[in-house]
Amino acid sequence: MRKSIATVSLSGSLSEKLTAAAAAGFDGVEIFENDLIASALSPEEVRTRAADLGLAIDLYQPFRDAEAVPEAVLVRNLRRAERKFAVMERLGADTLLVCSSVSPDALDDDALAAESLHRLAARAAEHGVRLAYEALAWGRHVRTYDHAWRIVEAADHPALGVCLDSFHILSRGSDPRGIEDIPGEKIFFLQLADAPRIAMDVLQWSRHYRCFPGQGDFDVTGLVAHTVRAGYAGPLSLEVFNDVFRQGDAARTAVDAMRSLLTLEEAAGIGTPPVPVVPPTGFAFAELVTADTEQPRALLRALGFTRTGRHATKPVDLWQQGAARVLLSSAGGDRRDGATLAALGLETPDQSAAVRRAEALLAPVVPRRRAAGDAPLDAVAAPDGTELFFCRTDAAPGAVDWTHDFPAVPGNTEDGEGGGAAGITRIDHVALPQPWHQFDEASLFYRGVLGLVPDESLDLADPFGLLRSRAVSTADGSLRIALNVAPGPGEREARPQHIAFATDDIVAAARLLHGRGAGLLAIPGNYYDDLAARYELPPERLAELAAWGILYDRDAYGEFHHCYTATVGRVFFEIVQRTGGYRGYGAQNAAVRLAAQHAADGGRPVR
Amino acid sequence: MRKSIATVSLSGSLSEKLTAAAAAGFDGVEIFENDLIASALSPEEVRTRAADLGLAIDLYQPFRDAEAVPEAVLVRNLRRAERKFAVMERLGADTLLVCSSVSPDALDDDALAAESLHRLAARAAEHGVRLAYEALAWGRHVRTYDHAWRIVEAADHPALGVCLDSFHILSRGSDPRGIEDIPGEKIFFLQLADAPRIAMDVLQWSRHYRCFPGQGDFDVTGLVAHTVRAGYAGPLSLEVFNDVFRQGDAARTAVDAMRSLLTLEEAAGIGTPPVPVVPPTGFAFAELVTADTEQPRALLRALGFTRTGRHATKPVDLWQQGAARVLLSSAGGDRRDGATLAALGLETPDQSAAVRRAEALLAPVVPRRRAAGDAPLDAVAAPDGTELFFCRTDAAPGAVDWTHDFPAVPGNTEDGEGGGAAGITRIDHVALPQPWHQFDEASLFYRGVLGLVPDESLDLADPFGLLRSRAVSTADGSLRIALNVAPGPGEREARPQHIAFATDDIVAAARLLHGRGAGLLAIPGNYYDDLAARYELPPERLAELAAWGILYDRDAYGEFHHCYTATVGRVFFEIVQRTGGYRGYGAQNAAVRLAAQHAADGGRPVR
The missing domain is CATH 3.20.20.150 (Divalent-metal-dependent TIM barrel enzymes)
Incomplete structure (x- = not known):
């Protein structure tokens, strides 16, 4: 019409x-x-x-x-x-x-x-x-x-x-x-x-x-x-x-x-329908860009990741643990910002249909700078500028696997299996702060272009204002993106991004990371006093959570445990464990996490 | 308590x-x-x-x-x-x-x-x-x-x-x-x-x-x-x-x-009451600060002001027309901003009581840099940083008149009575854009410290967002300040300030200003087509308003005519004529004025 x-x-x-x-x-x-x-x-x-x-x-x-x-x-x-x-x-x-x-x-x-x-x-x-x-x-x-x-x-x-x-x-x-x-x-x-x-x-x-x-x-x-x-x-x-x-x-x-x-x-069902949507089936990778890779490399090592490949023609490394993959690129990146989450790889059954769908819905296609022999990775830009690559990992014979562009690096380097894996299995979700003017645009973009389902909008209290947060995800939860927005235009739009990795044993993971000096975020003792009042958790369980700075939430479907690393550039990592079908993101604990980051940040003294 | x-x-x-x-x-x-x-x-x-x-x-x-x-x-x-x-x-x-x-x-x-x-x-x-x-x-x-x-x-x-x-x-x-x-x-x-x-x-x-x-x-x-x-x-x-x-x-x-x-x-009526409020009885002056006085001087001359005095010890000139007084200071001022409305003189019957009142209500007192012999001008800072001086003009013998600090300058300079007065009688109001976080603070400040009465809050449409506006004034309208606020923090907080001068014959004033090339703001013809539809104004009257770019409004009490000069630095001037007790500020016309300023600004092309 x-x-x-x-x-x-x-x-x-x-x-x-x-x-x-x-x-x-x-x-x-x-x-x-x-x-x-x-x-x-x-x-x-x-x-x-x-x-x-x-x-x-x-x-x-x-x-x-x-x-x-x-x-x-x-x-x-x-x-x-x-x-x-x-x-x-x-x-x-x-x-x-x-x-x-x-x-x-x-x-x-x-x-x-x-x-x-x-x-x-x-x-x-x-x-x-x-x-x-x-x-x-x-x-x-x-x-x-x-x-x-x-x-x-x-x-x-x-x-x-x-x-x-x-x-x-x-x-x-x-x-x-x-x-x-x-x-x-x-x-x-x-x-x-x-x-x-x-x-x-x-x-x-x-x-x-x-x-x-x-x-x-x-x-x-x-x-x-x-x-x-x-x-x-x-x-x-x-x-x-x-x-x-x-x-x-x-x-x-x-x-x-x-x-x-x-x-x-x-x-x-009116007008000429565009190419049907091709929902992604998971994260293929998350890409960090930074002029200086030293800090993120140290953190990835401490988290148990191994550098398994290096791009044939670009200064980009592939770090891997289980099905969690992080690309670390030193091409581009603003020195002032430090590490930035710049791109996401989306596992996509039919890449060419996905690109046509995105184009039909006016998603800007990212110009490709591709060397001969590189896998044909197609990308579009999300409203906040994050590049979304449609790709396949472990593709069937005949199809193109993007990891082939990352030949294995010689073993036994300092980025090898020194620390050993920490039980991280996959990327659970990523959180992307959105420019204030583009919050509703972003949720419509992810719905229309990728077929993701928007969750309800939540208000989270930060020491310096409310944050609005809305997640978009596939119906089965295989891919989740939390979109956050600052309380007003111009205010703190450069809030940190984060990548949450899933594990099946968060206590073991946290213990390992502590041992390696990965610098988990300190959670105040008052939080655990309140947890003791709110839930009837066994005292030894509470003591264990407090010892490792693990936060706790539950919903009608299950339980959620999570903890956070320090922030590197614009990015920090979260380790999460979902049990019994818990659907949320620990929003209940966001105020505590934000205040702890504010304290750790030292921008203003807490003590 | x-x-x-x-x-x-x-x-x-x-x-x-x-x-x-x-x-x-x-x-x-x-x-x-x-x-x-x-x-x-x-x-x-x-x-x-x-x-x-x-x-x-x-x-x-x-x-x-x-x-x-x-x-x-x-x-x-x-x-x-x-x-x-x-x-x-x-x-x-x-x-x-x-x-x-x-x-x-x-x-x-x-x-x-x-x-x-x-x-x-x-x-x-x-x-x-x-x-x-x-x-x-x-x-x-x-x-x-x-x-x-x-x-x-x-x-x-x-x-x-x-x-x-x-x-x-x-x-x-x-x-x-x-x-x-x-x-x-x-x-x-x-x-x-x-x-x-x-x-x-x-x-x-x-x-x-x-x-x-x-x-x-x-x-x-x-x-x-x-x-x-x-x-x-x-x-x-x-x-x-x-x-x-x-x-x-x-x-x-x-x-x-x-x-x-x-x-x-x-x-x-509980607790220990502070010093009773001493409401001002009018504007003694408005002070513009600018590193380069050339542009505002030219505009003041075109508006019919005469330079009548110069401060004995500071680079500050007094310009006057009727009871409208403008101080033009080249001391301080940020070169990038151009002219800024930095201070207001408030006619105050009892200066010392006014200062004690302000201090009791936690208004920050502005440190005085006063030479020997200067009149004791006391000032406090409003929430947006505007300095408010409590002073008296034409004081009774024995009291201190601030204008005595501005001895007459020799006549016949280029800033003298060259153009001749344009019928401006006094300052009708000033408009001060407020930082987003301080809008409610400002209206309480003016109410508590000066006893001004807040008007209702209005939304004005700007080409790039709504402006909220609220006036505070004395009960008799002898002093009026319009407070405006941008739609969000960080957004366009540097909006222009303005000083509105009162006249009894706006057509004569506008004709004079046009003749002197004062550059009145051009108002679109479409505005007058709409005015013709809304009000049954005689065609010759409409034609006259359109010829000089004069805007029109009416309320239950009377009529309002107003027109605007070009913007100099952060400041522009308005000429207003109130008849029959009109109480407002022409808010009805604000969207047209803002769009015309946007067009004149040329920041983005209108054609």
Whole structure:
């Protein structure tokens, strides 16, 4: 279906908004009146600009407080509307959004509302303009789409139809099935927005917390399906007011918006579906980049990793323990940051389909710098810049195994099996702090591009602010990524990343690491006093956890033990042991871990 | 009365929180359990640290989900409580906050609740601990303070009383007069927090939007008065969870908190009142500081100002037009920022009382660098660093007039009456962008220190985010300051400041300025098309406004016309004309002005 976006969804000047919408592949825009009023471009110039960019002006919006008013007020409103029809003729826009009145002047009188809309529509028709009447969730008398439709039906004018808006409908809990009772040709426009479920004043909710479909909690897909079944054939148009988008980069927001519509069309079974998603089956590797590899090498050795290979043509080493693989690269990397988690290898059954899927969903493909003979590793960039490589390990004969690019290094080096393995079996999860403006974009990206399932959003207390955290994972938990976001833009965006390794015996692992001087994070004794109060753990078990700085959590499915290394550059490691199907990430303990890191950091003295 | 603060109200480690509370003059703290758990200090070390700082540990909090549960659960809860009593003995804390249960295990049975609290209190008493039972606004069965009191009364144990919390009481709209029915000695603790009126889920509201008394919309003063009348003699204790404070500087937040309690005591008529407030009666001057005065001088000349004096000992010029005075200083100033509005002179009838008031409310006094013979100008620093000078112009004989420090300069210089006055009569208002973390602090500062009245908070749309704006002013409008804040920390905090000059004929002023090439901000034609639709202004009037780039607004009291100069450094000027008692600042037009400045800025191309 045709795809539109309201200019209010994007930041910048009107001209910048049009450019961004066109670049992301939109077919049209809704022009938000305030954007035009504040623009230095005349309506004729906006019309030309849009045409040059290949954008239709699908809607001009909004016209407020029009209907169900005493005659004298209606006469003023008709006069006001004439001014707007004139602007629309100059713009070349033929549909005007009329939203249900919020004015104290409005009377609770459907017949009067219908009559005034009929008169307005008659005037509009003279200018070649159609009116799309929309029920605002906080309208004075008209708040539901079916009520708006009854009034439109009674007004009975060919230039009058309804505008449906998923936010206004779903925020009030209206049943969208009734949309199918409206004749498709009387649905003049469809605006889409999602939102997280927050119990708050619906006007504030709408103004600040709307998000793109797939980023919130509403069933926007279902609503679209009902509307299409009703016979609607107009554009799917995104109208999202959001404090984050207002500040973000318009070009980037427009791509996020388009990805949302593509995913929505696929879910609703409309439009041309993209290549089906190819979910990864696990982590092939995590890649650390650093100008100076000394510190991470020492830590990997202490953790029981062995350097098993070196890239044939690049300064990249493969470190391995069980099925946990870490690439350590000294190519690139910012000396100031130290080690950074720059890339993830995703085990992917069908690499070429995965790349096509990612491209169809507008994921930027990372330019490949590949020497002859290297395995064809394809990568796309996640919203935070992390490179995601689609690859296969231990591939069947004939297929390409990326580890072949890392011939074995001679044994018995200092990076060999000196310490011995510590029982690490695989990468359990990675945690990636996200730029503040890109948190919702990231969760939609991982869902749309990789088919990962987003978990619920959690607030974690840090000594200097709340962190929001949301995990995305495969259904079977074989691949988990925890996305974290700082409390505000510009604040501490350079929070550490981490890689969590799984083990089947965390006490043995912690004991080994302590013995090798791996520097596990010290956990305060007060934490164990509280653990003793909260859970009836045997005293000797508690003493053991305290001795090694192991944190504990449980959920309805099982138990979780975890401990942390010191931070090296931007990265630290976690060792985790899941038992009995525990599903979380130890969020309960995050405040203690963050405070302990703050203390260890020494940035500010704790003692 | 004694003053306390909960550690959860401050950022950082527990040790940092204690230091900040003591430095701001608090007598005690409530220790939030999670702060202790995450601390590397043992309870004994915390006790010693607090004692060294002169802080009592007035409360340990919270103990959750204790009461009205089946026997087996209660036995577990008693065991859990014993662990906490042991921690409290080590801490030297004798009062534990018990908040009403939110657990699904809790039964709706007041008799059972009373019985379980009685048993808990009996155990507590063995450890010398008292329990303060508090109704959480979102408790499962107990949500109001009178309900909590009925249960405490029925439990009838000397170690059991109630804790009152202004947020929980006022957020639910409970009538605080009933507090006077509780015997004072059974009110074990009083926690204070304010909040803006937001219609949202009360738990989220409480967790993220609490603020200090005087910064929100609740009548905390009235609640305190009722509690004191009931006979309560314990501490006034601030318990404020807030996303801003969590990120702010603990020392600064603690001072803001103490200022809130001092203002509250004064309003409630308890404690020792500070020196009465001395509200200013107008602006004596606004001072611009810049390393290079060329651009602001040219603009002041074009605006019709005359250089009438130069400071006897400093490189500071006095520019004047009517009763509008601008100081232009080339001492200091950051070359990169250009001109900055660094100080305001406030007409003050009793300077010495004003300074004593400011000091009593913890306003930092600006060190004076005064030459012999200079008028004794006393200044304090506002939260954003703006210096506020208490001074008098045209003082009665015997009193000191600050303008005497600016002897007249020889006439006929290039800065003389070349252009001629443009009808500017006085400074109408100044607008000061605030650092994100200090917006609420600033409005409380101006209210407490200067007796200014805060206006309601408004959201203004900028091309790159919403701006929050709140004005503070004297009751008669003789002095007005608009405080603005960027949408997030770190974002565009260096927004321009501005000075608005009043005139009685804005068209004449604008015509003059245009003629002198003062470069008024260009306002888009679309704005005037919309003005024509919104108001029935005569066409010739509209044409005149459009010709000079004058914006228009009206309210219930009168009309407002205003226009803007170009920005010089961090500062621009506004010319305003108020007629018929208009009270606002043209907020309606802010989005157009901001977009026009964005376009003029050329930072990003508009065309």
